Amino acid sequence: MREAARMIIVLSLIAGLSGLTLASLRQATGPLIEEQVLTYVQGPSLGQIFADTENNAVRDRKTFRPPGADRELTVFPARRQGRLVGVSFETSAKGYGGEIGVMVGFTMPEGKLAGIAITTMKETPGVGSRVAKHGFTTQFRGHGLDNLDLRSKGGDIDAVSGATISSTAATAAVKQAAQDFKAIREELAKAWPES
Numbered sequence: 001m002r003e004a005a006r007m008i009i010v011l012s013l014i015a016g017l018s019g020l021t022l023a024s025l026r027q028a029t030g031p032l033i034e035e036q037v038l039t040y041v042q043g044p045s046l047g048q049i050f051a052d053t054e055n056n057a058v059r060d061r062k063t064f065r066p067p068g069a070d071r072e073l074t075v076f077p078a079r080r081q082g083r084l085v086g087v088s089f090e091t092s093a094k095g096y097g098g099e100i101g102v103m104v105g106f107t108m109p110e111g112k113l114a115g116i117a118i119t120t121m122k123e124t125p126g127v128g129s130r131v132a133k134h135g136f137t138t139q140f141r142g143h144g145l146d147n148l149d150l151r152s153k154g155g156d157i158d159a160v161s162g163a164t165i166s167s168t169a170a171t172a173a174v175k176q177a178a179q180d181f182k183a184i185r186e187e188l189a190k191a192w193p194e195s
Contacts, residue, residue, distance in 0.1 A: 087108060096128050099122075
């Protein structure tokens with residue numbers, strides 16, 4: 001009986017110390033992991049949308065909460081010659097294989113789409129994954145914030161043949177981003193003053 005109690009105490013101490021160690025490790029590495037994701041997942045997408053910026057958009061990012069929304073947006077600025085020329089942030093929508101993450105860029109002060117880049121997806125290779133290709137994504141470059149829908153739904157965006165669900169999801173993410181942009185546009189203009 002005594003040996004069983006001793007084993008329970010020793011195992012409880014080992015489990016407690018292991019849990020404490022793992023929690024401490026997670027707390028210490030959490031910000032580093034987030035920075036790596038921002039740099040190596042979202043960073044390349046930012047470079048596709050705003051290629052010739054002079055600032056580090058990942059380092060200069062700020063968070064905003066659209067009115068009435070239960071989520072925050074991490075907004076990445078694009079600056080040239082000290083002026084804010086655009087902003088980008090990520091939205092997502094449910095595709096065929098899961099969530100499709102879309103980085104959406106907007107020009108400032110014009111308020112048009114600067115472009116999009118797919119950040120994350122689990123769509124069918126060779127079919128749904130084609131929404132990340134140049135032919136689909138370039139349709140959004142320079143597009144206004146209205147009429148953002150597939151042609152089959154009255155818009156002017158061509159779906160990827162055979163990938164209607166993925167095309168619809170990517171377009172829905174862009175539409176959501178446009179709504180968010182309209183809601184926080186004035187805040188964005190004030191967040192990064194000219195230098």
